[in-house]
Amino acid sequence: MKEFLTDQLKTQEYFLNMGPQHPATHGVLRLLLKLDGEIVRNVDMDLGYIHRSIEKMCERATYKQIIHLTDRLDYLSAHMNNEAVCLLAEKALNIEVNDRIKIIRTIMDELTRISSHVLWWGVTGMDIGAITTFMYGFRERELINDIFEETCGTRLTMNYNVIGGLRYDIHENFVKRTKDILTHLKKKLPEYDKLLTNNIIFQKRLINIGVISVEDAIAYGLNGPTARGSGVSCDIRKTHPYSAYDMVDFEEAIFTEGDSFARYKVRIKEMWESISIIEQLIDKIPNDEHKVKTKAVIKLPVGDFLQRVEASRGDFGVYVKSNGQKFPERLKFRSPGFANLTALNKMAYGLKIADLVAILSTIDVVVPDIDR
Amino acid sequence: MSYFSDIINGTKTLLTGMRVTGGYFFVNFFTKRDVITQQYPNNIETLEMFDRFKGEVIMLHNENNEHRCDACTLCEKACPNGSIEILGDKAKDPETGKNKRFLVKHIYHLQMCTMCGLCIEACPVNAIDWGQDFHHVEYDRSLLTKVLNKPGSKIMSGIKG
Ligand code: SF4
């Protein structure tokens, strides 16, 4: 019977569009899949659905105005993106910021990282079929967003860093709220493990799925938690410390398996590391100015400048070519998501569609970051 | 053998997870302590936002319907996306006899504003500030274009134009 079927019935590969409006692509990303039954043979990525030409807009924006545009790249690491532009301008103009600014920036960075990772955790659970995790992830995220709202005025696009410091000083409740959220998280993160990490169904969906070796990870230019899941040490906070990261003691989360579950574990571990970083800094905020005086119109000197920061998804870089005017001559963002997405084809080859969804969510794509 | 241990392990991890969710279910069912979902704020009238909340840009007026804006257009120039238009005019100042700029309309396009705050920072006389209203739902986007200076308002004395 089987022979009859394989002889008589023709099979052929076919194409399927996943997206641009697909809940699992986390935005308007279109994947063109070449399928053999349910087996993925090729993944083509079609970008451009949310292209806003932010880099070009930046060429017509003053350096102060550029900062708020970077919020709109990876909106889940808005704070780090802002910081990259500010650090770049400060480096170019030789502005030395005080420890208070550095420490507050670092705490804000880590809070952003936690809020991004809890959201990712919830969404990953949901992609794989556990809707409860989405609600639990948002519960923690809302509390962190409250901190942002109280100090920065907004929940998502904070726009809190300015060149030479911070827009406002921290709110008087900031320290207390941050400590509260740390105790809250330390109670809730073990729950995440009970609910999802140790769940056998969840593990079977991730272990040995989407494996990418160290060599391939480096060759594709992967970065952030995605690369650290393959054993690449690439944390900018360690390799090129900025702000207050040289004052704290933390461990880079690295797992060597290279599969989806390793990437998952990296992010869970990063949350614990972020908690420890904030704990080390929260009592050490010195009394000082929250802003260094700068000129009203900021003009960078002639030359090329580059600044890298570790955003929630990896290495975020800003490159500015300045001709001494108040607008940059050319500005380039190096976004972590774009490099990570390129490896999708390699990871998903030969797996099922459902595995592709799992891989996509452990890469943690944010489409506005990929498509600028 | 691994077949059975898989089943036992699987059930065990499932039950561990369900203990977490079940705990919340029962505790919240009886105590209503940790309820985390809510409707879109139906307490809009009484809801108090954080004092730095950026809802929209407003112009500050005192009780005599006077504002501080002297139509210097610095906010218009600072705005990255052209959300502000200043319509000013010149008139003779009765005191000094010189020509002085005054504000006719401070037009604010809320639909284009990105809440970046550069206009508020740029204003030399603190004439504009953040408003706390967040409920900006309208059926027509043109309704979001607002005139910030109130009708009949004039500039406070003592602000030099
Ligand atoms: S907040 Fe920013 S975008 Fe909005 S009006 Fe002011 S400068 Fe323009």
Ligand code: SF4
């Ligand atoms: S609001 Fe302030 S910056 Fe804008 S025109 Fe009036 S005085 Fe000038």
